[in-house]
Amino acid sequence: MEPDIDTRNTTAAFDSVESAVDDPSATVVELDGITREYGAETAVDDLSLSVNDGELLTLLGPSGCGKTTTLRMVAGLERPSGGSIQIEERAVADGSTFRKPEERNVGIVFQDYALFPHLNVAENIAFGLRDADSHEADERVTELLELVDLTDHREKMPSKLSGGQQQRVALARSLAPEPDVLLLDEPFSNLDVRLRVEMREEVRKILKRAGVTAISVTHDQEEALSISDRVAIMNDGTIEQVGDPAEVFENPESRFVASFLGQASFLSARVAGDDIETGMGTFRTGRLNGPVEAYNGATVDVLVRPDDLRAIPTAESTADGYVTQRQYNGPSFVYRVKLHSGDVVHCLHNHSESFEPGEPVEIDLTADHPLAWYPTE
Amino acid sequence: MATGDRDRVVEQTQGATTERSASRVLSGVAVAITLLVLSPLAWLVLRAGEMDAARAIELLTSQTTIEVTANTIVLVGSVTLLSAFVGVPLAILTVQTDLPFRRFWTVTSALPLVVPSYIGAFAFVSAFGPQGHLSDLLAPLGVDQIPAIYGLPGATLVLTLFTYPYIFLTTRAALLSFDGTIVEAARSLNHTRWEAFKRVTLPQILPGIAGGGLLVALYTLGDFGTPSIMKYDVFTRMIFNEFGARRIDYAAVLSWLLLAMAVVILAIESRIEAGRDGAYVSRGARRPGEIKLGVWKLPATLFCGAVATLGLALPIAILLQWLVRGGVGYSGAGRPFELGFAWNSLTVAAAAAAVSVVVALPLAYLAARGDSRISSLPDRLSYVGYAVPGVVLGLALVFLSLKYVPFVYNTVFLLVFAYVVRFMPQAVGTTKSSLLQVDPSYVEAARSLGYPPLTAFRKVVLPLVAPGIAAGGALVFLTTMKELPATLMLRPLGFETFVTYIWRVQESGYYGQAAVPALVLVAVSGLSMLVILGREQQNGA
Numbered sequence: 001m002e003p004d005i006d007t008r009n010t011t012a013a014f015d016s017v018e019s020a021v022d023d024p025s026a027t028v029v030e031l032d033g034i035t036r037e038y039g040a041e042t043a044v045d046d047l048s049l050s051v052n053d054g055e056l057l058t059l060l061g062p063s064g065c066g067k068t069t070t071l072r073m074v075a076g077l078e079r080p081s082g083g084s085i086q087i088e089e090r091a092v093a094d095g096s097t098f099r100k101p102e103e104r105n106v107g108i109v110f111q112d113y114a115l116f117p118h119l120n121v122a123e124n125i126a127f128g129l130r131d132a133d134s135h136e137a138d139e140r141v142t143e144l145l146e147l148v149d150l151t152d153h154r155e156k157m158p159s160k161l162s163g164g165q166q167q168r169v170a171l172a173r174s175l176a177p178e179p180d181v182l183l184l185d186e187p188f189s190n191l192d193v194r195l196r197v198e199m200r201e202e203v204r205k206i207l208k209r210a211g212v213t214a215i216s217v218t219h220d221q222e223e224a225l226s227i228s229d230r231v232a233i234m235n236d237g238t239i240e241q242v243g244d245p246a247e248v249f250e251n252p253e254s255r256f257v258a259s260f261l262g263q264a265s266f267l268s269a270r271v272a273g274d275d276i277e278t279g280m281g282t283f284r285t286g287r288l289n290g291p292v293e294a295y296n297g298a299t300v301d302v303l304v305r306p307d308d309l310r311a312i313p314t315a316e317s318t319a320d321g322y323v324t325q326r327q328y329n330g331p332s333f334v335y336r337v338k339l340h341s342g343d344v345v346h347c348l349h350n351h352s353e354s355f356e357p358g359e360p361v362e363i364d365l366t367a368d369h370p371l372a373w374y375p376t377e
Numbered sequence: 378m379a380t381g382d383r384d385r386v387v388e389q390t391q392g393a394t395t396e397r398s399a400s401r402v403l404s405g406v407a408v409a410i411t412l413l414v415l416s417p418l419a420w421l422v423l424r425a426g427e428m429d430a431a432r433a434i435e436l437l438t439s440q441t442t443i444e445v446t447a448n449t450i451v452l453v454g455s456v457t458l459l460s461a462f463v464g465v466p467l468a469i470l471t472v473q474t475d476l477p478f479r480r481f482w483t484v485t486s487a488l489p490l491v492v493p494s495y496i497g498a499f500a501f502v503s504a505f506g507p508q509g510h511l512s513d514l515l516a517p518l519g520v521d522q523i524p525a526i527y528g529l530p531g532a533t534l535v536l537t538l539f540t541y542p543y544i545f546l547t548t549r550a551a552l553l554s555f556d557g558t559i560v561e562a563a564r565s566l567n568h569t570r571w572e573a574f575k576r577v578t579l580p581q582i583l584p585g586i587a588g589g590g591l592l593v594a595l596y597t598l599g600d601f602g603t604p605s606i607m608k609y610d611v612f613t614r615m616i617f618n619e620f621g622a623r624r625i626d627y628a629a630v631l632s633w634l635l636l637a638m639a640v641v642i643l644a645i646e647s648r649i650e651a652g653r654d655g656a657y658v659s660r661g662a663r664r665p666g667e668i669k670l671g672v673w674k675l676p677a678t679l680f681c682g683a684v685a686t687l688g689l690a691l692p693i694a695i696l697l698q699w700l701v702r703g704g705v706g707y708s709g710a711g712r713p714f715e716l717g718f719a720w721n722s723l724t725v726a727a728a729a730a731a732v733s734v735v736v737a738l739p740l741a742y743l744a745a746r747g748d749s750r751i752s753s754l755p756d757r758l759s760y761v762g763y764a765v766p767g768v769v770l771g772l773a774l775v776f777l778s779l780k781y782v783p784f785v786y787n788t789v790f791l792l793v794f795a796y797v798v799r800f801m802p803q804a805v806g807t808t809k810s811s812l813l814q815v816d817p818s819y820v821e822a823a824r825s826l827g828y829p830p831l832t833a834f835r836k837v838v839l840p841l842v843a844p845g846i847a848a849g850g851a852l853v854f855l856t857t858m859k860e861l862p863a864t865l866m867l868r869p870l871g872f873e874t875f876v877t878y879i880w881r882v883q884e885s886g887y888y889g890q891a892a893v894p895a896l897v898l899v900a901v902s903g904l905s906m907l908v909i910l911g912r913e914q915q916n917g918a
């Protein structure tokens with residue numbers, strides 16, 4: 001994964017989407033104001049996004065947010081109602097043109113892989129090598145089988161392969177014609193949990209080795225954050241935020257992004273000069289990730305995740321609140337704490353620190369990074 | 378996962394305008410086919426328009442009409458009821474109990490379906506009729522009278538024996554798809570095995586029983602051969618006779634009544650279908666525990682054996698006996714069987730199969746992938762195939778062709794057209810079900826790899842649905858070989874097939890000569906059953 005690149009300088013709250021986009025000269029895919037309507041329903045709403053050469057960008061969002069529709073519009077499997085799409089600086093969809101999927105040079109890895117059941121592994125991979133003679137196709141297949149580490153399975157039928165192997169064949173098949181961009185639709189959702197983590201690394205490695213530009217779609221935040229160069233968080237047909245995974249995670253630009261990533265809680269805080277007063281004590285405004293002067297005297301909501309807080313058992317008189325629920329995750333506990341102020345927060349503790357529900361606790365803010373905040377709605 | 382997105386996408390995937398126009402062409406083709414298939418029904422309507430109202434009412438309310446209607450209802454009712462009493466116990470015994478040799482009884486219980494009912498009727502008449510084998514056999518023992526085989530009892534017996542497997546098979550399917558954990562849940566809630574069966578199993582398999590029952594009812598209603606051989610006056614027999622006597626008005630009136638009854642049965646069927654939500658859906662891997670038969674093991678086995686003997690062993694034994702036994706009444710007079718008849722049967726059946734498969738493909742594609750109202754046409758169309766009995770179709774086509782396209786009358790083209798109308802729905806069904814199993818993303822994958830839509834269809838979809846198409850063709854071929862009434866009414870002069878030959882020797886009583894063609898037809902039916910079972914196995918895997 002990319003190192004944490006100077007997230008502290010990125011301004012929070014009201015940044016526009018475009019400003020997060022990198023150098024446009026290396027753009028491979030450019031979506032400009034695309035919209036997709038189904039009757040009265042708008043699935044994708046005026047969405048703009050650039051994908052750079054060689055990067056892996058993930059569209060992340062809850063079901064129904066329009067991410068799959070966006071991907072299918074890039075593929076040409078769906079026609080935008082408005083806006084334009086460019087691939088390698090060539091318009092593939094706008095008001096006047098619409099290039100069919102077979103004319104776009106995009107590769108797709110389908111959610112269920114869609115391996116042709118009547119063809120073996122090598123035939124599947126060679127399927128898109130239309131112009132190559134049989135010798136060239138053979139060589140390319142060999143090359144790709146090496147890339148995805150399936151050299152021994154060349155002659156097998158897809159049904160004889162495990163889920164992870166099928167996925168790698170699907171990857172090899174879509175990479176074979178050297179697409180300008182590779183699209184991955186929920187690529188790991190059909191794998192069991194253990195294999196999923198393994199395949200994430202594997203797929204990222206293969207994509208990087210192939211040097212292909214890729215757009216993937218998922219609703220799994222852990223997957224998106226761990227494999228992507230950049231993530232775009234989608235909600236309700238639009239992109240809420242695009243950026244480096246760590247940056248997006250630590251500085252969510254909107255309440256939606258904040259609440260979608262991690263087990264977020266919002267702590268209501270009153271700004272009083274250089275101090276902010278909360279249900280778990282008073283902090284300096286310096287703990288927040290941006291200038292808050294404009295809100296002096298007003299309340300803001302501070303984003304706190306379980307790993308930012310610690311609960312300390314204490315006497316009833318000094319407690320900030322009490323434990324209402326204990327969630328055991330194996331290596332760790334997450335405690336739900338109801339503050340006297342009415343807020344509810346979550347604290348992460350290792351498995352040896354066991355408190356009982358009802359126990360009065362004091363909450364410590366242990367986060368060593370600036371906290372994101374939002375004007376109270 | 379964005380399931381919502383995907384579903385919507387599947388419905389809405391209409392890429393470029395070229396594809397839209399392609400789907401419009403497809404819809405146009407489907408509509409044209411539908412109209413053509415419905416044209417025989419159009420004749421009946423036309424006929425109604427031409428007829429004088431007073432005359433129509435007179436015919437409808439005549440004594441004969443009322444009698445024939447009553448006869449038909451009684452026959453359909455008794456065959457359906459009796460079939461349920463035979464089919465349901467057999468299904469339960471073979472699926473849920475510790476009956477000995479269950480696999481064997483499963484096969485013997487399904488097999489009577491392969492005996493075309495008119496051949497069964499023919500065999501039973503030859504055995505149990507006034508001068509039949511049985512009376513010959515029993516005469517020395519002093520038994521000079523055996524119960525009459527003709528009329529309602531004979532028709533009911535024969536039709537039940539050769540159609541109860543419909544109920545057996547649908548009930549069996551319902552029992553097999555039934556999740557055993559539900560029974561376990563009922564038993565954990567303090568129900569005895571019998572209570573659990575009544576309160577949990579029975580309601581779940583009831584739609585299966587009803588579905589099979591309606592197949593039996595439709596078959597009985599449309600069957601011409603059995604009631605004719607048994608000399609029992611029902612709609613089909615009357616229509617055929619009126620047609621022979623050139624009393625077309627009356628034949629048409631009876632045809633309306635027959636169709637009206639078929640529509641009623643189909644309406645009941647679709648209501649049961651609609652109420653079926655919730656049944657059939659559970660696909661638990663667990664079987665309910667076996668029911669121990671205990672002392673009932675012997676009676677249960679005897680029951681299975683009796684049904685197998687009557688429905689399978691006996692008719693086949695009789696046919697084989699015809700084959701080996703000669704003498705008066707068995708061979709001799711009449712025209713001997715010629716190889717040319719077999720050739721005729723094969724060629725018309727092959728032509729019907731080929732046409733059906735080609736015509737079925739666009740309809741099936743539309744039904745499997747379509748998103749418009751037109752896409753439900755093939756399903757409605759299939760009702761025509763089931764609901765219009767062969768006699769009605771034959772009658773309609775004779776007069777329709779004479780009136781509008783006289784040059785096809787008395788040609789094999791008309792015959793093949795009739796077969797296509799009746800049996801094409803089978804090809805649509807198998808083709809559609811195999812198309813439904815092809816993931817739409819295969820085509821999308823092929824297109825993203827650079828293939829235009831038609832090429833993608835040819836390279837990816839066609840190889841995958843080829844077995845379904847072939848099975849559909851085989852079914853049409855095999856059912857065409859057995860078709861009786863339309864063949865009798867529409868064949869060109871002097872054109873003899875297996876079926877017409879059997880009919881002729883049946884009428885003249887030369888049983889022995891029917892042996893070979895009858896056995897061939899039984900074998901042919903057996904093959905079509907294998908095709909269906911093979912498909913089920915494939916789909917189940």
